[in-house]
Amino acid sequence: MSVSDTAKHLTEKEKDSLDVAEGARETEWKQPSFVAQLFMGRFRTDLISPYPNQSPEDKAVGDEFMGRLETFLKANLDPDEADKTGEIPKKVLDGLAKLGCWAMKIPKEYGGLGLTQVNYNRAIAMVASYCGSTAVWLSAHQSIGVPQPLKLFGSEAQKKKYFPLFAKGAISAFALTEPIVGSDPAQMTTTAEPSPDGKTWTINGSKLWCTNGLVADVMVVMARTPAKMVNGKEKKQITAFIVDKGTKGMEYPTRCDFMGIRAIQNGVINFKNVQVPTENMLWGEGLGLKLALITLNTGRLTLPAASAGMSKQALQIARKWGKERVQWGQPIGKHEPGAVRISNMAASTYAQEAMTYYTSALVDRGGADIRLEAAMAKLFCSEASWKIIDDLMQLRGGRGYETGPSLRLRGEKGYAVERMMRDSRINRIIEGTSEIQHLFIAREALDKHMSLAGDLLNPKAPMGQKLKALVNSLLFYPFWYIRMWLPTGIWPCFAGYGSLGKHMRFVERNSRKLARTLFHQMVKFGPKLERRQMILGRLVEVGTELFAMAAACSKAMAVEKENPDYQCSRELADTFCRQAKIRVYQHFLGVCWNTDLNDGKISQKAMDGVYEWMEKGIIVDDGQGFKGKK
Numbered sequence: 001m002s003v004s005d006t007a008k009h010l011t012e013k014e015k016d017s018l019d020v021a022e023g024a025r026e027t028e029w030k031q032p033s034f035v036a037q038l039f040m041g042r043f044r045t046d047l048i049s050p051y052p053n054q055s056p057e058d059k060a061v062g063d064e065f066m067g068r069l070e071t072f073l074k075a076n077l078d079p080d081e082a083d084k085t086g087e088i089p090k091k092v093l094d095g096l097a098k099l100g101c102w103a104m105k106i107p108k109e110y111g112g113l114g115l116t117q118v119n120y121n122r123a124i125a126m127v128a129s130y131c132g133s134t135a136v137w138l139s140a141h142q143s144i145g146v147p148q149p150l151k152l153f154g155s156e157a158q159k160k161k162y163f164p165l166f167a168k169g170a171i172s173a174f175a176l177t178e179p180i181v182g183s184d185p186a187q188m189t190t191t192a193e194p195s196p197d198g199k200t201w202t203i204n205g206s207k208l209w210c211t212n213g214l215v216a217d218v219m220v221v222m223a224r225t226p227a228k229m230v231n232g233k234e235k236k237q238i239t240a241f242i243v244d245k246g247t248k249g250m251e252y253p254t255r256c257d258f259m260g261i262r263a264i265q266n267g268v269i270n271f272k273n274v275q276v277p278t279e280n281m282l283w284g285e286g287l288g289l290k291l292a293l294i295t296l297n298t299g300r301l302t303l304p305a306a307s308a309g310m311s312k313q314a315l316q317i318a319r320k321w322g323k324e325r326v327q328w329g330q331p332i333g334k335h336e337p338g339a340v341r342i343s344n345m346a347a348s349t350y351a352q353e354a355m356t357y358y359t360s361a362l363v364d365r366g367g368a369d370i371r372l373e374a375a376m377a378k379l380f381c382s383e384a385s386w387k388i389i390d391d392l393m394q395l396r397g398g399r400g401y402e403t404g405p406s407l408r409l410r411g412e413k414g415y416a417v418e419r420m421m422r423d424s425r426i427n428r429i430i431e432g433t434s435e436i437q438h439l440f441i442a443r444e445a446l447d448k449h450m451s452l453a454g455d456l457l458n459p460k461a462p463m464g465q466k467l468k469a470l471v472n473s474l475l476f477y478p479f480w481y482i483r484m485w486l487p488t489g490i491w492p493c494f495a496g497y498g499s500l501g502k503h504m505r506f507v508e509r510n511s512r513k514l515a516r517t518l519f520h521q522m523v524k525f526g527p528k529l530e531r532r533q534m535i536l537g538r539l540v541e542v543g544t545e546l547f548a549m550a551a552a553c554s555k556a557m558a559v560e561k562e563n564p565d566y567q568c569s570r571e572l573a574d575t576f577c578r579q580a581k582i583r584v585y586q587h588f589l590g591v592c593w594n595t596d597l598n599d600g601k602i603s604q605k606a607m608d609g610v611y612e613w614m615e616k617g618i619i620v621d622d623g624q625g626f627k628g629k630k
């Protein structure tokens with residue numbers, strides 16, 4: 001059953017988008033997921049504890065590589081210069097190639113470094129803490145560009161052809177977005193048509209904002225291939241192709257210029273009758289979007305790693321400045337607002353790392369479904385690091401707003417907080433905006449309910465299917481619902497966590513409350529719950545905070561086990577959990593007490609121009625985005 005079948009209230013275009021998204025979903029949960037269980041009110045401590053620490057051998061590999069990378073970056077790359085000129089110098093790109101940075105995750109047998117996900121993410125975090133643009137060059141190439149989908153879905157021949165090129169420094173890109181295709185790939189207009197003999201495909205269309213695209217030696221291009229009839233219904237097909245640079249018909253009309261990460265090479269790419277051999281198709285016809293989503297499960301982890309790296313940098317600057325800068329007779333870190341900011345930075349950064357490296361370690365270890373954990377890590381860390389950098393800017397006062405080079409010119413330390421701010425903002429938008437993460441997580445959170453009871457809500461479902469769903473629901477829900485009210489985590493269940501046990505108990509209690517609330521909202525709204533995105537979003541935020549709390553406590557226990565005298569980790573996990581609890585209460589409160597419906601009405605009126613009178617006294621828009629005089 002498709003989700004759109006249950007939703008009579010949707011327009012045809014909305015159903016179309018939903019069908020395409022549903023078609024690309026991984027429908028099965030073959031392996032356990034801590035977060036998926038959490039949404040069903042089951043707090044599986046065995047899935048989060050013990051914390052999956054990096055092995056000493058793997059850590060040594062990462063340390064050695066990061067040592068070389070750090071030395072190279074400090075000696076060769078000036079991030080302020082890159083920001084000003086909009087260029088990463090060739091010697092830096094070549095040096096990164098010599099270090100093997102364009103083949104970090106490529107298996108050793110193909111000439112790559114074969115780094116684990118944990119070591120790769122550690123490296124990206126370090127680069128991001130220094131130069132956002134360089135981190136994006138590396139991550140667009142490796143997390144979503146050709147290497148990752150090739151690793152997961154490439155044929156042996158494709159791997160043999162392309163992997164060694166990356167080991168030599170070839171750079172790749174990923175082209176999905178188009179002028180009218182952002183979060184909604186169903187509207188994709190770039191097409192790929194097969195030749196009559198089936199040997200080639202001809203790509204036509206235009207891609208927008210393709211990072212590395214202007215310089216990439218090779219890229220993954222998503223295109224619509226001819227639709228197929230499935231169960232009497234036309235099904236849109238999106239297929240992925242590997243396209244080599246210089247293929248006839250590729251044009252690069254513009255380089256885009258952004259608020260931050262100004263040294264990335266990102267632009268528009270036009271495809272005019274670009275011929276690609278069929279052997280360059282990745283995975284199979286119609287599997288492109290699924291490929292993109294699965295690739296992003298792990299690829300997406302680079303963003304939380306980068307966000308955590310930037311947060312650590314912010315903390316480093318804040319702790320020094322908080323002590324050094326004295327105003328009104330006190331260091332500014334001692335004034336309460338400053339103290340709260342620095343404490344929040346430390347606690348939140350701790351949780352960001354706990355979530356990111358828990359999920360990354362599971363990727364390396366295997367045996368777990370991490371799609372929800374990765375999406376939550378991306379959502380949480382990109383939002384949290386933005387807040388941290390904003391707090392750092394406030395703490396630095398005027399110096400936060402001044403550029404690094406300008407500070408240096410006046411003889412001060414050149415901390416480029418404004419550059420960090422500009423560079424970090426994009427993390428809430430790329431690889432799925434925060435709103436799209438909410439939708440994605442909510443859909444997966446509801447999956448068990450959909451598969452059990454979905455046919456009951458589907459007007460098109462045959463009577464036999466409806467009856468089956470009814471029986472399944474009657475067998476499942478009464479017992480499940482009663483269990484959602486019964487505490488299972490009372491003392492001494494979490495005694496092993498010591499003083500953090502109370503937080504684990506909170507997570508257990510509130511995972512049941514989360515599951516109940518989700519269920520109540522389903523019963524209340526039925527298929528229309530899909531429209532109540534703010535309610536779903538709040539519940540996703542609750543789940544995310546609970547995951548962050550559990551990961552932070554689990555990490556603290558693992559750190560203490562390794563170093564029994566080390567108390568600081570527990571303090572940070574404890575502080576994070578106290579702060580997160582307040583947010584959990586607020587989100588739950590917001591489910592019942594909000595202004596969402598009224599906001600919807602006001603927003604509609606605003607869009608209809610009802611409040612246009614408020615715009616008097618400002619410069620009137622010329623309809624061209626203030627083009628001004630040419």
Ligand SMILES: Cc1cc2nc3c(=O)[nH]c(=O)nc-3n(C[C@H](O)[C@H](O)[C@H](O)COP(=O)(O)OP(=O)(O)OC[C@H]3O[C@@H](n4cnc5c(N)ncnc54)[C@H](O)[C@@H]3O)c2cc1C
Nearest residue numbers: 174175176177181182183209210211429430431433435436
């Ligand atoms: C610097 C940069 C680098 C990029 N790199 C790449 C790249 O390498 N390859 C590539 O293919 N793309 C790339 N992109 C594109 C990027 O992935 C998109 O910008 C992103 O997916 C969002 O799409 P959009 O900007 O069209 O926003 P839209 O989809 O138009 O969304 C606008 C707003 O509406 C919200 N929204 C949209 N749909 C919904 C919904 N159903 N419910 C609630 N809210 C919704 C969004 O969350 C957002 O807040 C890049 C973009 C930038 C700016």
